[in-house]
Amino acid sequence: MKVLVHSEKRDLLLEGIGVARELGGEVICLSWEEDVLKYCDRLYYPKGDYSESKAVSALEEIAKGEEVDLLVIGGTKRGKEVAARVSQRLEVGSITDAISVSKDGGDRMGYGGRVLERLKFKRKPGVFVIPPGKFEKVKKESGDGELIEISPKSDGKIKVIEKKEKERGKVNVEEADIIVSVGRGFKKKEDISMAEELAKKLGGVIGCSRPVAADLRWLPEEHWIGLSGRKVRPKLYIALGISGQIQHIAGIMDSKIIVAINKDEEAPIFKNCDYGIVGDIYEVIPLMIKNL
Ligand SMILES: Cc1cc2nc3c(=O)[nH]c(=O)nc-3n(C[C@H](O)[C@H](O)[C@H](O)COP(=O)(O)OP(=O)(O)OC[C@H]3O[C@@H](n4cnc5c(N)ncnc54)[C@H](O)[C@@H]3O)c2cc1C
Structure with a gap:
């Protein structure tokens, strides 16, 4: 089994790798952070800055090229958008806010927590979106992973003109x-x-x-x-x-x-x-x- 993991947030990426390791099989990552290579079997490492658009096209290409069985994507706001777009491109289903995962499907809470939904993927690759902090981060380094540099294309539909830091308090x-x-x-x-x-x-x-x-x-x-x-x-x-x-x-x-x-x-x-x-x-x- 091959599991493709992605998040633009390091902690969540490590949680995603933890999930993938629990599922077993090969762990493939898409990350802009080179040093996460030590936790996975193969790291697709894009050149240039992160963008949702680049993440979407890279994930689509890797998922198809590697014929992965599952994708595990960190459920940040950006991650949810990326997961939805990738699922649409691959024409597969995704399970957002997954609280348990298996190779065939997973569980999530529905109707504001009133019901537990048990969902099964109809076809491969199934896409999981995991909430922050729900799963254990990977601890063990695997050591001899392969680094593959890529240059994913942005679809060009959105042009970033300026970036401004959002005002934030200190609370988490x-x-x-x-x-x-x-x-x-x-x-x-x-x-x-x-x-x-x-x-x-x-x-x-x-x-x-x-x-x-x-x-x-x-x-x-x-x-x-x-x-x-x-x-x-x-x-x-x-x-x-x-x-x-x-x-x-x-x-x-x-x-x-x-x-x-x-x-x-x-x-x-x-x-x-x-x-x-x-x-x-x-x-x-x-x-x-x-x-x-
Ligand atoms: C799609 C959708 C998503 C939503 N997402 C969220 C969400 O993420 N988070 C969220 O919180 N809501 C969300 N809401 C809104 C939610 O439905 C409620 O409207 C909201 O939670 C109510 O906030 P509240 O309890 O502060 O206010 P109210 O419902 O107005 O309640 C105020 C309470 O204070 C009590 N009260 C008044 N004065 C006093 C006093 N002096 N001493 C003690 N008690 C007093 C009243 O008895 C009352 O129970 C969402 C709604 C929708 C439709």
Whole structure:
């Protein structure tokens, strides 16, 4: 069996190689990082800068030339786009957000985490898109891999005119052990300082529901948790004034312990938490801070 692995993010690439090694067979990589050669059997190493377009044409060519059985692609925003385009070109199916993989197909959560979908590939090569942090990174170096330099073509449909670094905060909710998350139960932006104080006491970071980041723009996007935001798996997740709609739950269901504070005892979050406090965040948070 041959597995072709690609991600533009190193960590995710190593996770993808880990998946491929577990599946067995030959591990072939497409990467702009030369030193990952030590983890794979064959590395296709493109000249020039990375672009989605180049990744798509390289993956298509390698998949066809090598007659690979599976592709494992890191599920970043770019990776998802690349996977979709490659699947379309190869006329095969892809399993996005795969949580388990086998040579014939894999599983993923559906309907915001309510069902487990078991999917089978109809034809080769099957394409897996793996979420960040779900699988173990490869640890063992294989040592004697082959390096193949390539010059993939961009399809020329998109021309990069200028690149600007996006403004980012320092928070990485995906790797946090403790997350204190704020929802629309907060009346104004300044009140988030209460949650920040609680997070500081607990040694955690701040997360939020979609409206707080996308509509109110009180916090940058990297705090946004849920189906269309980041998927998190902390040891402790504290939801403050978050109703617990299915799209939010989809992003937090791998948390070890979920604590919810909401003044509405009927709020759906109470069906999805380990500990629930029916109360006003403006009363409960100061009490928590005081007692910590
Ligand atoms: C395609 C799609 C994708 C989506 N993706 C996401 C996503 O990734 N992440 C996400 O979060 N949402 C997502 N949503 C939106 C989601 O459906 C909800 O609208 C959103 O999660 C609600 O955010 P919220 O809980 O902060 O606000 P609300 O639903 O308005 O809930 C606010 C809660 O605060 C409580 N409250 C109010 N005042 C207080 C107080 N003083 N003390 C205690 N509790 C109080 C209320 O009882 C209420 O339960 C998505 C929706 C769609 C359609």
